[in-house]
Amino acid sequence: MSAPSLTFDNVSRWYGDTVALADVSFTLGPGVTGLLGHNGAGKSTALKLCAGFTRPSSGTVRVLGSDLSDSPEAYRRIGISHDRDAFWPFLTARAMVALCARLRGVADPDAAAARALAQVGLEDAADRRMRGFSHGMRQRVKLAQALAHDPELLLLDEPLNGLDPAQRRAVVELIHRLGDEGRTVLVSSHVLHEVERMAPRVLVLVNGHLVASGATTAIRELIADRPRVIRLEPATEGRALARELVGAGLVESVRFDDGALLVESGDIERFSRALAGVARDVGARLRRVEPVGDDLESVYAYLHERARGVGR
Amino acid sequence: MSVDAEIRDVRYSRYEGERRSRLAGVVSLARWGALRSLGARRGWKAKAVPITLTLLAIAPAIIVLGVRALFAEQSAIDLSDALPYSDYQAIIGVVILLFAAVTTPELLCPDRRDGTLALYFSTAVSRREYLAGRVLGAVVPLLLVTLVPLLVLFAGIMVFEEHPLGYLQDRWAELPRILAGGLILAAFYGLVGLAVASLTGRRAFAVGGYLLLLVAPSVVGGMLGEALGDDADWTQLLQLSVLPINFAASLFPDAEVPNSSWAWAAVYALVVGAAVITLLRRYGRGSDT
Amino acid sequence: MIDASPTAPAPSRTRLIATDGVAKRYGAVQALDGVTVTIDERATGLLGANGAGKSTLMKALLGLVTPDVGTVEVLGIDAALHPGEIRRRLGYMPELDCLPLDMTARDLVVHMAELRGLPRRAAVLRASEVLFQVGLEEERSRLIRTFSTGMKQRTKLAQAIVHGPELVVLDEPTNGLDPSGRDEMLSLVRRLSSDLGIAVLLSSHVLEDVTRTCDAVVVLRDGRLVTSGRIDEMGGLMGEGVLVRGSGDLDAFAAILTARGLVADRRDGGVAVRGGAGEDELLDAVRDAAAEAGIGLRELRPAGRTLEDALVDALE
Numbered sequence: 018m019s020a021p022s023l024t025f026d027n028v029s030r031w032y033g034d035t036v037a038l039a040d041v042s043f044t045l046g047p048g049v050t051g052l053l054g055h056n057g058a059g060k061s062t063a064l065k066l067c068a069g070f071t072r073p074s075s076g077t078v079r080v081l082g083s084d085l086s087d088s089p090e091a092y093r094r095i096g097i098s099h100d101r102d103a104f105w106p107f108l109t110a111r112a113m114v115a116l117c118a119r120l121r122g123v124a125d126p127d128a129a130a131a132r133a134l135a136q137v138g139l140e141d142a143a144d145r146r147m148r149g150f151s152h153g154m155r156q157r158v159k160l161a162q163a164l165a166h167d168p169e170l171l172l173l174d175e176p177l178n179g180l181d182p183a184q185r186r187a188v189v190e191l192i193h194r195l196g197d198e199g200r201t202v203l204v205s206s207h208v209l210h211e212v213e214r215m216a217p218r219v220l221v222l223v224n225g226h227l228v229a230s231g232a233t234t235a236i237r238e239l240i241a242d243r244p245r246v247i248r249l250e251p252a253t254e255g256r257a258l259a260r261e262l263v264g265a266g267l268v269e270s271v272r273f274d275d276g277a278l279l280v281e282s283g284d285i286e287r288f289s290r291a292l293a294g295v296a297r298d299v300g301a302r303l304r305r306v307e308p309v310g311d312d313l314e315s316v317y318a319y320l321h322e323r324a325r326g327v328g329r
Numbered sequence: 330m331s332v333d334a335e336i337r338d339v340r341y342s343r344y345e346g347e348r349r350s351r352l353a354g355v356v357s358l359a360r361w362g363a364l365r366s367l368g369a370r371r372g373w374k375a376k377a378v379p380i381t382l383t384l385l386a387i388a389p390a391i392i393v394l395g396v397r398a399l400f401a402e403q404s405a406i407d408l409s410d411a412l413p414y415s416d417y418q419a420i421i422g423v424v425i426l427l428f429a430a431v432t433t434p435e436l437l438c439p440d441r442r443d444g445t446l447a448l449y450f451s452t453a454v455s456r457r458e459y460l461a462g463r464v465l466g467a468v469v470p471l472l473l474v475t476l477v478p479l480l481v482l483f484a485g486i487m488v489f490e491e492h493p494l495g496y497l498q499d500r501w502a503e504l505p506r507i508l509a510g511g512l513i514l515a516a517f518y519g520l521v522g523l524a525v526a527s528l529t530g531r532r533a534f535a536v537g538g539y540l541l542l543l544v545a546p547s548v549v550g551g552m553l554g555e556a557l558g559d560d561a562d563w564t565q566l567l568q569l570s571v572l573p574i575n576f577a578a579s580l581f582p583d584a585e586v587p588n589s590s591w592a593w594a595a596v597y598a599l600v601v602g603a604a605v606i607t608l609l610r611r612y613g614r615g616s617d618t
Numbered sequence: 619m620i621d622a623s624p625t626a627p628a629p630s631r632t633r634l635i636a637t638d639g640v641a642k643r644y645g646a647v648q649a650l651d652g653v654t655v656t657i658d659e660r661a662t663g664l665l666g667a668n669g670a671g672k673s674t675l676m677k678a679l680l681g682l683v684t685p686d687v688g689t690v691e692v693l694g695i696d697a698a699l700h701p702g703e704i705r706r707r708l709g710y711m712p713e714l715d716c717l718p719l720d721m722t723a724r725d726l727v728v729h730m731a732e733l734r735g736l737p738r739r740a741a742v743l744r745a746s747e748v749l750f751q752v753g754l755e756e757e758r759s760r761l762i763r764t765f766s767t768g769m770k771q772r773t774k775l776a777q778a779i780v781h782g783p784e785l786v787v788l789d790e791p792t793n794g795l796d797p798s799g800r801d802e803m804l805s806l807v808r809r810l811s812s813d814l815g816i817a818v819l820l821s822s823h824v825l826e827d828v829t830r831t832c833d834a835v836v837v838l839r840d841g842r843l844v845t846s847g848r849i850d851e852m853g854g855l856m857g858e859g860v861l862v863r864g865s866g867d868l869d870a871f872a873a874i875l876t877a878r879g880l881v882a883d884r885r886d887g888g889v890a891v892r893g894g895a896g897e898d899e900l901l902d903a904v905r906d907a908a909a910e911a912g913i914g915l916r917e918l919r920p921a922g923r924t925l926e927d928a929l930v931d932a933l934e
Contacts, residue, residue: 055796056766153668181667181823182926183934207796208824252901285916289864292915293908302901306918317797343815344744344782348735351702357732361725370722370761439720448716448777451680453706453733 020082021046022170022201023067028076030062037062039225040076045203049196051212052205053317054222060174060205061100063222067172067203068097081170093121096163100174106148110139110158113147118165126165133161138187152179160188164195171195171202177211189215213313221317223324233313240319243310244269245285249278250305251296258301267291279309354454358462363470366435379470382428386421386474390482397489414479414507415578415586418514421478422571425518426543428474429467433522434535436463442530456612464608467519468512475518476511483507510577517573517601524604527611543570562587566596573597633658633694634785634817635679640688641841642674649674650685651841659848661811661818663828666838667933672821675838676787679819680705693784706734709778709786709816713793716774719763723754723773726762727780734781741780748780751814752806768799775806785817786810792827800827807831825926837932844932852928859892860904861885861921866913874907890921 023045030038038059054060065071066078069085069092077084081091104113115130123129134143137157142150147158156179163171173192177185192215196202203220206212212219213233221229229236251258259271259278267288268280282288296303309315368376393412418425440446449459483503490496525542526535550567557564565575565587576593579586586593635657642650650671666672677683678690681701690697692704718726724745731741749758752772757765762773771791778786791807792800808831810816822828828835829849836846845852859881862871872882872889880893880903894900908915 053797055798056768058796151668179823181670181933182665182825182930183667185823186930207794207800208826209797210826252898286865286914289914289916290866290912293905293913296905297909302898303905303915303918304901305920306915308917314797314801318801321798342782343784344736344740346740347737349737350735353735353737354733357729361721361729365720370725371720439718443718444714444716445718447712447714449733451682451705451712452708452710452777453730455702 022081023203024077024079025063025066026077026079028066028073028078030059030066030071030074036225038066038073038222041222041225041227042076043220043227043230045201047196047199047201048218049192049202049204049216051216051219051313052203052222053209053212053219053313055224055321057224058222059225060222063220064097064099064172064174064203064205067170068095093166094169096166096168096171098159098163098171098173098176100178104147104155104158107146109144109146110134110150110154110161111143113158114162114165117162121166123166129165129167130161133165136164136191137161138184153181153184156180157184157188160191169200171200173202173204175206176204177206177208185211192216209314209317210312219313221320223321226324228320228324233316234311236320237311237316240316243319244281244283245311246309247280247282247285247288248274248305248307248309249280249303250276250307251278252302252304254299254301257299258296261295261299262288262292265291265295267295277305351454351458355458355462355465358454358459359465359469362436362463362466365439366432366466367470378431379428379473382424382431383473383477386424386428387478387481389417389420390478390485393482394485394489397485412482414482414503414510415574415581417479417482418475418510418574418577419571421474422574425471425474425514426540426570429471429518429522430536430539432470433467433519433539434526434532436467437523437526438530438532438535441527456614460608460612464519464523467523468515471515471519472511475514476508479507479511506581510581513577513580513597514573517597520601520604520608524607524611527608547571563592566592569600572600634692635819636691637675637678638689640675640678640685640690642678642683642685648841650678652688653838653841653843654688655836655843655846657819657834657836657846659817659832659834661808661820661832661834663832663835663849664819664821664838665825665828665835665929665933670838670933671841672838674841676789676821679787680708680710707783707785709781709783711771711774711778711786711788711791713789715770717762717770720761722759722761723749723765723769723776724758726773727777730777731780736781744780744782745776748776751779752776753802767794768796768802771795771799771803772806775803779810779814779816783816785819787819787821789821790823791820792822792824804830825929828929829925835929837929839933849925852925859890859900859921861888861890861917861919862904862908862915863888863917864908864913864915867911868913871907871911871913874910875903878903878907888917892921 021044025041025043028038028041029036041059041063052060052063062071066073067080069080072086081094083091085091108116111130111134114133115126118126118129118133131140131143134140137160139154139157139161142154147155150158156176160173160176163173176192177188180188189211192202192204196215204212204216218232219230219236220227249258255276255278262268262280263271268282270281272279292306365371367379389412440449450456454462487493487496521543522539525539528538529535547568547570550564553567554561554564566572568575572593575586576590576597579588579590579593633656635655638654640650640653641648653671653675664672664676674683678685678697679692681692681697681704684698693707695704695707697704721729727745727749728741731745732738736744746758749755752775754769754772754776757769762770765773771793775788775791778788788807792803795803804827807818807820811818811831818831820828820832832849834846834848837844868884868889872884875882875891880891880900882889882891891900891904894903904918
């Protein structure tokens with residue numbers, strides 16, 4: 018991999034007696050990565066470290082190949098959209114974004130602002146004062162000012178907050194595109210099925226520790242101690258199919274759920290290869306075959322629970 | 330065949346019981362507001378100030394009664410004239426002022442600051458009911474310092490008389506006077522306090538603003554009175570911090586009070602009226618933050 | 619229209635909410651434009667883009683806003699005549715921060731119950747029950763100031779249901795919650811309508827919230843009703859064929875299907891198959907081709923629009 022955009026090396030950060038991050042190490046390259054974790058897991062601290070707003074108590078953070086405290090011009094290559102509102106109500110959206118672009122040394126701030134505002138769908142409202150903006154609009158202004166200077170690294174904290182379904186979809190696609198363009202994007206969000214759509218890779222924090230990193234599907238494969246659950250919807254011969262699957266030793270358990278079959282299998286490859294043949298032999302018509310628990314939401318829940326051990 | 334065991338469903342169920350009138354809601358607002366202002370659930374520090382002030386307010390009565398108890402044979406004190414009610418209120422005027430300053434902001438400021446007004450008005454109470462409840466919650470605790478001390482004094486005197494029941498028969502007319510005086514004061518200090526508190530979500534500002542509003546004109550009035558000499562009784566009308574005390578005294582003449590009752594009544598009505606209007610406007614639609 | 623007195627029990631009916639031609643204008647903006655809808659399902663989702671009229675409609679349902687035209691009836695009560703009574707009967711969980719920080723959860727819920735007419739003893743009893751239902755039994759004596767976002771949201775929900783309402787209106791209940799918090803809240807919301815017998819009207823920007831907890835949706839766009847109806851009657855149809863994902867020789871699989879006269883394209887990391895005389899024939903052909911090509915059948919689902927696609931399209 019070419020020089021990674023972001024490296025955490027045994028980073029710990031504590032505030033007095035509170036440990037926000039404990040011994041976190043990872044590297045990020047181009048593409049979109051999701052930053053996941055419960056409230057208080059250390060996500061905001063991690064983002065602050067990436068942005069250079071604070072320094073690690075121990076360990077090193079290297080952003081775009083350098084230590085931010087040594088080379089402040091690297092800030093120009095980072096775009097940040099925080100959780101908190103930081104804007105002046107008397108400015109127009111265009112003025113705000115252009116100002117931020119100018120501060121980062123963009124050659125033509127007005128053009129950059131116009132482009133960024135168009136990307137987030139605010140061209141029509143660009144010349145209105147931000148005082149009257151809804152939460153969703155302010156959110157998009159934040160995103161625009163993070164994009165205006167064409168940064169290599171983007172740090173986005175809950176960028177979908179306050180947006181309606183159509184706007185959410187648009188921003189998810191935008192972020193997806195930004196990743197395809199070769200930028201490094203780190204997105205923090207609680208709505209996991211949306212993270213799944215934008216980010217092929219994730220970092221999962223639990224209580225200040227990094228419990229998993231990498232591609233979601235690969236993480237899933239690594240979780241070997243859980244059998245895979247598959248949901249089958251046979252339009253016909255459901256019971257016969259169930260009997261055959263059990264009889265052939267392809268599944269460890271079968272459960273009926275409202276007309277569908279939920280099966281557990283320890284050897285997913287063997288099961289899936291045999292499934293079509295078995296269905297054909299008993300004359301079962303398969304309407305649907307759906308792996309359950311492969312999605313990011315289930316993977317996350319599993320990791321979280323496992324980190325807790327015996328919990329509440 | 331009879332069944333030997335029983336499983337009961339204790340889960341949530343629809344409420345089928347009695348539903349009380351809207352007045353009960355108003356009382357609930359008064360009660361919780363008053364409790365909060367007196368320091369409920371906020372630790373001993375929050376309770377200390379109202380308790381201390383209440384004790385200070387009752388102290389003069391205790392002292393007078395104590396003297397009577399200890400030294401009555403030596404001196405010929407006629408208790409009933411020892412401490413006329415208007416003088417009593419004048420003495421503890423500062424205590425009453427501070428009590429109101431400390432308690433009234435608690436009734437309105439936290440709701441405005443925490444956004445709870447939106448919760449109330451979008452669920453169970455109307456704006457008028459909310460105000461009514463909070464006014465009640467301000468005025469009733471104030472009676473602790475405007476009314477209770479005088480009742481303690483009255484009751485104490487009665488106890489020490491040779492013929493308590495006779496005393497009561499002779500002097501029963503003082504009771505309505507005590508009550509009226511107590512209410513006149515409580516209404517004034519409470520409503521003005523609430524009016525100031527309604528202007529802000531921050532308690533510190535409310536306390537400071539209230540004290541400033543009542544003390545500044547009093548200082549000005551006092552200075553003008555000094556400067557202009559004996560003819561300027563009207564300057565006493567400016568002394569807002571003791572206005573209700575003088576008003577009550579003018580209605581029940583057991584002490585010399587300049588200016589006619591009408592003059593006092595007019596200024597009282599003006600101030601209280603302004604307070605009420607402020608409250609109605611601050612809790613009308615569109616001013617919830 | 620039923621005349622509601624404060625102490626009468628709620629009359630039973632199947633219609634929870636009914637509006638007729640409701641319109642409301644704010645200056646130059648027509649917030650609602652002739653909305654006529656009947657809501658009678660156990661759990662209904664209210665969807666709409668920002669500015670589509672969702673919050674105006676909710677305010678109208680709560681009787682906080684009087685429409686210029688049209689009628690609103692909630693639980694059989696006319697919002698124009700007895701708005702306060704509607705608010706008393708309904709449960710409402712507001713979106714924004716609104717809890718008094720200096721009260722304990724239990725005090726707040728008792729107080730809100732009293733405000734809705736419950737006598738003190740009943741209020742205390744039910745507050746305790748309801749705090750248990752939402753999972754706050756250990757934290758109920760703590761000041762709300764000390765609560766996390768999740769606990770605050772649950773407290774808001776508790777005060778909304780303490781008086782046993784027939785219908786509760788939830789405004790963005792998963793706001794600010796982390797993934798496990800979202801999961802728990804959505805389960806709780808589902809239980810409201812499925813176990814506790816309380817009808818739900820849920821407004822949310824996250825479609826998953828609605829698809830997971832609701833039986834029906836009402837969709838607004840530009841102040842008008844775009845669609846309303848049961849979720850299981852919308853979206854996810856077979857009309858556009860199926861998508862197959864799996865391991866092994868997917869090209870051979872596609873070839874077998876093509877030879878049978880169906881259309882099979884490599885797409886989305888799998889094979890999209892269309893055609894055939896009907897759904898049955900299509901499914902059988904896919905199954906048989908999979909068996910023949912010896913592929914590992916990992917996923918098989920309709921290739922067409924999902925429910926979420928349908929809803930988003932309706933919103934725009």
